[in-house]
Amino acid sequence: MAFRYEEKQNYGMKVGIIGASAAGLYTAILVAKRHPDYRVVVLEKNDKAGKKLLATGNGHCNLFNLSFSGNAFNHPEFVNTLLNKYSVSDLLATFRELGISTIEKDGLLYPLSFSAAAHVRYLVTLAESLGVQFRYGERVVGINGPQVTTDKNVYSFDKLVYAFGGKSQANLGSDGSMFLLLSKKGYHLVEQEPSLCPLKSPEVPKSLFGIRHKCELWLTKENMTLYHEIGEVLFKKDGLSGIAIMNASSRYEKGASVRIDLFPELSEKELYENLCRSYRANQREFLAAVLERPLEEFILQKSNISCKTAIKESDISKICSVLKSLQFRISGKYGFESSQVTRGGIDLREVGENLESKLEPNVFFTGECLDIDGLCGGYNLGWALLSSKVVAGAL
Ligand SMILES: Cc1cc2nc3c(=O)[nH]c(=O)nc-3n(C[C@H](O)[C@H](O)[C@H](O)COP(=O)(O)OP(=O)(O)OC[C@H]3O[C@@H](n4cnc5c(N)ncnc54)[C@H](O)[C@@H]3O)c2cc1C
Numbered sequence: 436m437a438f439r440y441e442e443k444q445n446y447g448m449k450v451g452i453i454g455a456s457a458a459g460l461y462t463a464i465l466v467a468k469r470h471p472d473y474r475v476v477v478l479e480k481n482d483k484a485g486k487k488l489l490a491t492g493n494g495h496c497n498l499f500n501l502s503f504s505g506n507a508f509n510h511p512e513f514v515n516t517l518l519n520k521y522s523v524s525d526l527l528a529t530f531r532e533l534g535i536s537t538i539e540k541d542g543l544l545y546p547l548s549f550s551a552a553a554h555v556r557y558l559v560t561l562a563e564s565l566g567v568q569f570r571y572g573e574r575v576v577g578i579n580g581p582q583v584t585t586d587k588n589v590y591s592f593d594k595l596v597y598a599f600g601g602k603s604q605a606n607l608g609s610d611g612s613m614f615l616l617l618s619k620k621g622y623h624l625v626e627q628e629p630s631l632c633p634l635k636s637p638e639v640p641k642s643l644f645g646i647r648h649k650c651e652l653w654l655t656k657e658n659m660t661l662y663h664e665i666g667e668v669l670f671k672k673d674g675l676s677g678i679a680i681m682n683a684s685s686r687y688e689k690g691a692s693v694r695i696d697l698f699p700e701l702s703e704k705e706l707y708e709n710l711c712r713s714y715r716a717n718q719r720e721f722l723a724a725v726l727e728r729p730l731e732e733f734i735l736q737k738s739n740i741s742c743k744t745a746i747k748e749s750d751i752s753k754i755c756s757v758l759k760s761l762q763f764r765i766s767g768k769y770g771f772e773s774s775q776v777t778r779g780g781i782d783l784r785e786v787g788e789n790l791e792s793k794l795e796p797n798v799f800f801t802g803e804c805l806d807i808d809g810l811c812g813g814y815n816l817g818w819a820l821l822s823s824k825v826v827a828g829a830l
Contacts, residue, residue, distance in 0.1 A: 458802025601777025
């Protein structure tokens with residue numbers, strides 16, 4: 436049966452929100468709290484809310500980063516302008532006001548439950564207790580002024596909030612179909628591409644698959660450093676992953692390479708001295724003192740040493756320089772199915788400082804559907820909160 440919310444009497448504004456994940460949930464809760472008389476209806480194509488949220492932080496949901504600032508995003512100034520409205524302290528206070536208890540690990544905030552599933556349950560029940568109505572299993576297929584058509588109903592709202600996400604991991608909900616609808620309405624879009632994703636390299640041998648190593652890495656192009664970080668690298672069958680690589684993917688440009696120092700804590704001289712000591716103590720397996728077997732074989736090959744048993748002490752400096760500067764040519768990024776966020780989306784020039792559409796009054800954008808993407812570490816969920824605060828404050 437078609438949903439007729441008009442039956443509900445005595446409400447002020449009718450606010451429609453498209454998308455019930457991070458940004459949609461935050462906006463719904465903040466609007467319903469601020470305006471108890473508003474009727475807030477959230478339209479979600481999935482059969483439940485927060486499907487993507489459930490996957491965040493390896494199921495632990497990294498909510499926020501205490502170093503949150505525009506510098507972690509593709510458009511630093513835009514984010515900083517909004518931070519002038521709502522500072523990091525305001526955002527942290529919002530968690531407290533909503534009763535969201537958090538725990539900090541190295542500057543990264545998680546729900547105290549350390550569980551994305553519990554966090555989603557908390558947000559959905561909080562929204563419901565504030566009177567927010569969820570319409571699950573309804574895909575928005577058309578928008579005409581204040582009228583929103585789903586594959587099941589037609590709704591009419593006074594204010595509309597787009598919180599439909601990007602294109603990453605469509606199996607979790609956001610499939611980019613809304614971009615098509617909005618471009619037909621005349622919105623300018625920045626071309627979408629995957630970000631926070633693994634990088635492809637034909638030079639990673641299959642034998643390294645599954646190895647994780649703490650590294651210092653540089654993403655470079657023509658002697659320019661595009662990105663630099665000390666962090667974990669995970670070797671894949673045909674590329675590189677891990678948080679440091681995912682972050683590097685957000686600065687990737689065609690023709691870039693990755694350079695890795697496998698032992699960032701040691702200078703080349705210190706590493707050399709370590710290896711010499713191991714060599715003198717156990718000449719046959721001295722590299723086992725510092726490397727797993729598949730990496731050892733790869734490093735020897737890169738050092739042009741074909742026969743392990745014939746390694747001389749004089750070869751060690753050659754091995755050290757490879758260990759400190761391993762190069763991989765990058766042939767591209769993995770696709771949306773492997774990316775955590777989407778770069779591109781609604782062009783920022785389409786919205787004013789309250790994230791209200793310049794094209795249509797009473798229409799707002801929040802979360803990843805805008806052309807804003809940040810690094811790993813709670814920045815993207817932080818953006819969902821910041822942008823939702825701005826929108827809720829303007830409604
Ligand atoms: C595996 C993974 C791990 C991540 N971990 C973290 C982390 O730990 N910390 C962090 O900060 N960020 C993390 N992110 C990124 C973060 O999850 C996203 O940036 C964030 O969820 C974006 O929120 P959003 O509400 O804007 O969009 P989404 O979460 O994508 O939600 C959009 C919602 O809109 C719905 N929708 C789309 N189109 C329609 C339509 N036509 N009709 C109705 N509904 C529609 C979708 O079904 C979806 O539920 C991770 C992402 C992934 C994929």
